[in-house]
Amino acid sequence: MTDDKAKATKSAGAFSMDCAVRTTIHATPERIWALLTDAPAFARWNSTVTSIEGKIAEGGRLEIKVPFAKRTFKAKVSEVAPARSMTWSDGFAPMFKGVRTFVLTPKGDGSTEFAMRERFSGLMLPMIKGSLPDFAPLFETYANDLKRAAESRS
Numbered sequence: 001m002t003d004d005k006a007k008a009t010k011s012a013g014a015f016s017m018d019c020a021v022r023t024t025i026h027a028t029p030e031r032i033w034a035l036l037t038d039a040p041a042f043a044r045w046n047s048t049v050t051s052i053e054g055k056i057a058e059g060g061r062l063e064i065k066v067p068f069a070k071r072t073f074k075a076k077v078s079e080v081a082p083a084r085s086m087t088w089s090d091g092f093a094p095m096f097k098g099v100r101t102f103v104l105t106p107k108g109d110g111s112t113e114f115a116m117r118e119r120f121s122g123l124m125l126p127m128i129k130g131s132l133p134d135f136a137p138l139f140e141t142y143a144n145d146l147k148r149a150a151e152s153r154s
Helices: 030-038 037-044 126-133 137-150
Strands: 007-012 016-025 050-053 060-064 073-079 083-093 096-106 114-123
Touching: 007 137, 016 126, 016 137, 030 096, 030 114, 030 137, 037 050, 037 137, 114 137
Parallel strands: none
Antiparallel strands: 007 016, 016 114, 050 060, 060 073, 073 083, 083 096, 096 114
16 A cells, blocks of 8 residues: 555636546556445545445436535446546536546556546536535545555455
8 A cells, every 4th residue: 555645636617617636546447446435435545525326327316415415415436447437427518517437548567547537517606616515525535545555455
């Protein structure tokens, strides 16, 4: 296990906002994928999620509870390439839409680069942008929690 901490990046335009994080995890894509797709166990390793109801598989509908908000977020798993990538989406274009992508890239040394990005867009974004949390620290925590869980020997 390494002490490398994930660092998030952010960018924003008038009708879009992005947050991304990436980190190297010393585990196989399959081990990381098993954590990312096990909805009942998600809250055990991920401190940014209280619970996920639903099946994390293509076409699955998720209800996600988080400790920083009183509402339940609903997402659809819209694309899946097992042990490689996954996309979750929420909202309705052109008004407001959030799209989260997860990408696992194997490296030659047996480790995997984990990348997660969320893009918010839509005509309503300028009006609600101020009510959204700062996703950078949440994404960093998410990536570091995943790294810790995937690299643990248990």
